[in-house]
Amino acid sequence: MCDKKEKYYITTAIAYTSKKPHIGNTYEAIFTDAIARYKRMQGYDVFFMTGTDEHGQKIQELAEKAKISPKQYVDNIAGEIKSIWDLVGTSYDKFIRTTDNYHEETVKKIFKKLYEQGDIYKGFYEGWYCTPCESFFTETQLVDNKCPDCGRDVIYSKEEAYFLKLSKYQDRLLKYIEENPDFVRPESRKKEIINNFIKPGLQDLCVSRSSFTWGIPVDFDPKHVTYVWIDALSNYITGLGYTFDNKGKNYLKYWPADLHVIGKDILRFHMIYWPIMLMALGEPLPKHIYAHGWMLFGQDKMSKSRGNVIYADDLVKLFGVDATRFYSLSEMPFAQDGSITYESFISRYNSELANTLGNLVNRTVAMCNKYFEGIVINKNIVQDVDKQLIALAKTSVENYNKKMEELKVQEAIHEIWELVRRSNKYIDETMPWVLAKDETKQDRLNTVLYNLIETIRIIAVMLAPIMPATSENIFKQINSDEKTLDSINTFGKYASNTKVQKASPLFERIDEVKKLEEIEKSKEVETVEKEQEKTNLISIDELDKVKLNVGKILEARRVEGTNKLYCLTIDLGTEKRTIVSGLVPYYTEEELINKKVIVVTNLKPAKLRGIDSNGMLLAAGDGDIVKLITVDGDVELGAKVH
């Protein structure tokens, strides 16, 4: 705890604006937010910065594909990222974008200064280039002739380029890392980088590109743009108003950063390039860097091509903001990978949020209302069981503080739930409903309820950085303003004689089967929408490209695990086709058999639920009524529709 307002500067890595971030990316914002909120509670003057990394070849290419300008492209995605960060309650003080003018201007100056003082020099780069990673590799660095970082194809290229003299600073960097054992966590990753990258000898880093234009131009040689990492890393100081002429009030106050929170894949850049840039600029180095692990889907990495991407806004829609924060924070162990599945989300929601925490608060507040019209008074009729509860509250608070300090948020949450469970047990042990029936036990009953309400208050304080809205909701129900971290070091700060509010459930229980169905349905809608998008690609001009033929439905069977799809066998006269179609809500199997329908026969095959669907049936309508387009009379199977 600090007496006068000490500063604490905390950052996330800035998010790359190539696509909408999934829950794994969003985790970083939630985690950093929890630490920032905790530090504010400790009394620090916190500056929390996050933002977006918006330059590079990959973005230029994506924008070209989307037929919009790169700026429009990044405006869209940056807007989306910011709204997701806001949705999950990220309490940042500044959201920086690397296309912000002040950032671009300062990066130009940084590049120029390093060039003028001889830390950046001009040379040639020849080697294997990976476009998505925007990195050059030597022949020996390639893995099976592919990019060692992402496994994609590389192209051979030679370009004139600028280089940053990493080698010059190697010994100073190593010395700094050795003298500051807390500089990088976790220890294992730090060692890996020291042994694999620093000790074998740092190669000078290519810091400009001339093969594309979407970047910050080199001030004195504008056919080159600044390497995206030099641009991106600078955000940590440009966002504080750092320039050369005037370092800015925030820079002088908040730099060096107290903590950079980053993903484990970008530790190398933060542990090597960033400190060396700062050394070259003559500025102090950040105090701590923490590299967190991945959020996996089950056991797999989340990726669009695997179709297992989960977005934070979907989770919020399904479960709410605080449950999403709780789940992602408590599923990620310190510096290791965590895992998300809908099944485990629902099960933990029901057991830990609705049952364990929700019931404790709800039961207790309801009993206060039922037995004493809401008035909570400490009558001090103490028994041994109270001492146990109070002792555990004390230990929980101590452990919680220690874990939060060590960035072990998952373990801090575990400490809170120990106390929640113990409190539920305290209710079973003291049996307030029995005390209530005995006129002589009213003071004891008062004491028991006071102890419970005070413990709930302590829990609400500890929950504040994790689930801010739930914490507030609890404070409202128990009608207390004692919210400081200091206030939970002593048991008994809840003001005796306070009247609690009406009890209202914190979390409604979820029906697992229904919820999973809802999730399944939203996925099917997505598939159907994608199919529709594909058909939209055919314009009127291209109508004659579309081959339409008459076919007869021979067989229809439900596709397992969905409530929409049939697998149909269609006779086209000369051949039979399998087509998967979302007709279950509109036709029974019997109704479909023998119908003569119109089939798009030259549609690109698609895999739906593991079945190769080869063609599409024409139908009309949407919503509740969908009807197949059918053909009357004796038309030959396979006949062309014109």
Ligand SMILES: [Zn+2]
């Ligand atoms: Zn790559």
